[in-house]
Amino acid sequence: MGFVFFDTETTGLRQGFDQIVHFAAIRTDNDLNEVGRFEARSRLLPHVVPHPAALLTNGLPIGRLNDDGLPSHYDMVRAIRRTLLDWSPSVFVGYNSIRFDEEMLRHALFQTLHPAFLTSSHGNCRADALGLVMAASALSPPCLSVPIGPEGRPVFRLDQLAPANAVAHDKAHDAMADVVATLGLCRCVQERAPELWQRFVRFSKKATVGDFVDAEDGFVLTEFFSNQACHTPVVCLGPDPQQPNGRLCLRLDIAHAELASMPDEELQSYLSAKPSPIRRLRINAAPTLTALFDAPEQMLNGCDINELEVRAQSIKEDVAFCSRMIASYVAAREPRSPSVHVEERIYDGFPGPDDENRMASFHTASRQDALAIAQQFNDDRLRIFGLRLIYMRDRSVLPSEIRLAAERDLTDRLVDVAAGGFTLHQALQETENLVDGDEADIDGILSGYRDYLMERIERVTAFRAANFAAEEGGTE
Template identity: 75%
Template sequence: MGFVFFDTETTGLRHGFDQIVHFAAIRTDNDLNETDRFEVRSRLLPHVVPHPSALRTNRLSIERLIDGTLPSHYEMVRAIQRTLLAWSPSIFVGYNSIRFDEEMLRHALFQTLHPAYLTSNNGNCRADALGLIMAAATLSPACLVVPLGPEGRPIFRLDQLASVNDLKHDQAHDAMADVAATLDLCRLVRERAPELWQRFIRFSKKATVGDFVESEDGFFLTEFFSNQAYHAPVVCLGPDPDQPNGRLCLRLDVPPEELALMPDEALQAYLSAKPSPVRRLRINASPTLTAFHDAPDLMLNGADLDELEDRARRLKEDAAFRSRIISLYVAVRESFAPSLHVEGQIYDGLLGPDDERRIADFHEASWLEALSIVRDLDDERLRIFGRRLIYFGGRSVLPSDLKLIVERDLTDRLVDNAAGNFTLQQALEETERLLNGEGIDADGILPGYRTYLIDRISRVTEFRAKEFAAATGLPATICSHVCDYPVKIV
């Protein structure tokens, strides 16, 4: 199986609310020889307000983002989906991709009525080069140079890693340049630490991770916090009842007999301590795992390997106690409130087979036919996103009532702090803060963005006032000061 290395540049960091504006990917064979590459950009969606820091970091002017010659967001995602499906099955690799780029891609696919889990399904696997590089720096430090910050802490920024390892990286935060740098770093690890590379490939496969954590009595789980690697000897307790791909593990610091003697209240307090001895991993997120018999002295840190194996074995053999630990832990762990906004509801349920068929038909239909398909969708999330797509691409087929619903919904994203999006006013305030000395704008991007925001705020306020005046009979000059009535995006 070959690889697809990919990267995204986005308008900000909010999954579901920000958008991809630049996507790049390089396909390789099993030996990391390039066989193909793909790159596409998108113009800005009308209801998305870029964060000024993202524009400055990615060196993207607002004039470039609203260039009418660029593909629409929908056209970009269609091209991405076609290319990645044609390159499947592959191992998909990015730099910090599991936490960020994969999430941005999933949301982009979902909001354009495509199956969201392209890189997890279709015979594909996922892996994250950031975890590989952090593991290499700890377990095989001779294979690459890691820069240090002023306080002596390692720095894993892609541009700095590429520089100190003499890798070409002409334009940091350009999607294709970042993909090429990630690929070059992986080539270094593959050449200089082949065992670590093989483990990286092995645990990119969800089924392999699941088999490993269930069959091993115990193992080391490596987690990364603040650019530091932490190695914990753990045993897998069992599946996370709230997450099908989650597995709950217990650190082996305390003999299981001592834990078993604790009353429920005391054991629950132990399990809910910060940091918790219960560690969660996702079998589909390429975790960094090491079998006990492969663990170097650095991981053991003076621990008795025989004792760790014995503790793990005793816990494995006591299914009732493992079940008790899971129940007590789940009962008190912090829960996540469901999002009020459709952009944050991607994980609120899988699509039914009828809706899967309908969204496949959507992309081959005329806009009028697409409207009929959207009306038949069972999933309300898909209906909302489908109406948006029709509004952007063929709004003339929308009845006036549906058009008004979409316009009100999208305009809220521009002005309402409670709507989830980064608003125009928030963007203006942040832009002015940056212009007043907090950061360097070497490319002169921020003044133009400030002008754009002021103009956009003025136009949106004017249109909101006119709509409110039409609805109430009040003069528009009064309504401009008091109305909160959403109107069409301009």
């Protein structure tokens, strides 16, 4: 099956609003021998405002992001998709990728009218090397040399962990350099802790995780908070009724008899408290799991393994208790309202079959036909993204009223905090704060960005004054 190691560099951390500007991937065989490389960049989308800290981190002057010689964001995403489909099926691995890079890729695909879940479809699996190295540090300490920070805590930053283990990482926060470093650390674990590596690969498969948590009487769930591994012996109560890939697990190191005797209101309050005795996991997110009989003593929180196994079996057999715990936990959740921002509605349902066909046709249609397709989408998210793409590619195709609506919408994202994104004024303030602080202005990135923002604010303000009936207030 092989692996695809990948990384993204972005304009910021806001999923759905920020964009990928640099994507890199290395394909390997099952033994982690490299068999292919791919890299792609894009220029800045006109409605995206980079965070100045991201520009500093990535070493990217604003002029480079606005280079007309770079591909458009749409063309970059199309190239990424073609390559990753050619490399499927594979196990997709990044560093903190499930929480960040995967999400940025999903949003990029969705906003360019492609199916969003490429890395978890087409026979693909996914895993996260950050969880692997943290697990290696906890379960097989000699496997990796982990730096210790000033506060005495382990540091798992890629730019520090890689050199500490003699793994090449010459240019941190360059997408390809980060991919090379991630692959190098995975090779270290594969060579020095092969059983841990095999477990990592095994649990990259959603079906395997589901079978394990459903079949085991009890197991240890390892979660990571502030670079610390937290091991919890748990038993799976059952599926999360609100999340198809979710499982709800109950801690085994607490007094369960007290839970059974609690009135409903008290139970709901107890289960919703932080930290909750119920732990959630997603079977499609490569969780770090250890069977009880494989867990070293320090992972059992001072509990006797035989007692944990008996307790787990007793809970699983009490179907009524499990159902009540799940129902009480779910009842205590805050109801989730759909976002007013289309960028945040990626998980509000899958496109229907007709819209899926329209999405596929959109990319090969003429400009006029693409406009017709965009207007025919049943899903309003796709309709908005489709018209936005047409505006980016050739705004002259759009009727004047649609073009003006698109321009109002996109410039709102530049000046109005209510539009959800990072505004020009916010970026200018953050840039001023960095310039006035102790942050070194490497290669004049901050001063150049400040000049760009001031000039852009003037142009956008003049454009809106000339094209819209009234100036918007309260936009800073």
